[in-house]
Amino acid sequence: MLMDIGSVILIIAAAVLIGILAQILLVKRKSAVKLKLKDEQTTKDEMDDEKLYRFKVSNESDQSVVLTDVRLYSNGTEIFDNGHHPSFKAPEEVDGDIVRIDSKRIRDISHLISMNFLGTTVVQPKEEMTYSYYLDEMPDEIKITVRENKDVDIILKPVFK
Numbered sequence: 001m002l003m004d005i006g007s008v009i010l011i012i013a014a015a016v017l018i019g020i021l022a023q024i025l026l027v028k029r030k031s032a033v034k035l036k037l038k039d040e041q042t043t044k045d046e047m048d049d050e051k052l053y054r055f056k057v058s059n060e061s062d063q064s065v066v067l068t069d070v071r072l073y074s075n076g077t078e079i080f081d082n083g084h085h086p087s088f089k090a091p092e093e094v095d096g097d098i099v100r101i102d103s104k105r106i107r108d109i110s111h112l113i114s115m116n117f118l119g120t121t122v123v124q125p126k127e128e129m130t131y132s133y134y135l136d137e138m139p140d141e142i143k144i145t146v147r148e149n150k151d152v153d154i155i156l157k158p159v160f161k
Contacts, residue, residue: 033146034060040158045112050084054132059123069145070117074137084134086112
């Protein structure tokens with residue numbers, strides 16, 4: 001019992017159709033982007049009376065995520081880094097932030113530098129990115145835009161300590 005050419009073509013067409021349907025289902029089942037805010041904290045620059053808001057964006061997905069924008073909001077209004085840069089001038093009193101360089105007293109500001117989102121960033125699975133901003137008011141919402149087939153906004157609610 002030999003199969004005729006029509007039966008062979010029908011079997012091949014069915015196999016191709018099954019393969020295409022399987023690919024469509026796999027693409028639709030692709031894991032969703034899962035981002036999480038972690039370690040939200042506020043640091044005060046005591047000398048200049050400014051607050052630095054720092055947070056980590058953690059990729060909890062099983063795939064890389066492309067961040068294209070990070071925006072901060074307070075009461076529905078977008079807020080921006082106020083441009084503060086901590087001064088190096090050391091206070092007269094001795095404390096833990098003072099270091100000596102060439103016998104000059106300056107304070108260590110490494111923990112006070114803001115690290116704003118600067119542009120498109122690829123975040124690998126389980127990787128964290130740290131961002132910080134000097135703000136005049138505390139953000140109550142952070143909107144992160146990620147690129148998939150189209151840009152998708154993810155709204156996260158920070159809890160700063």
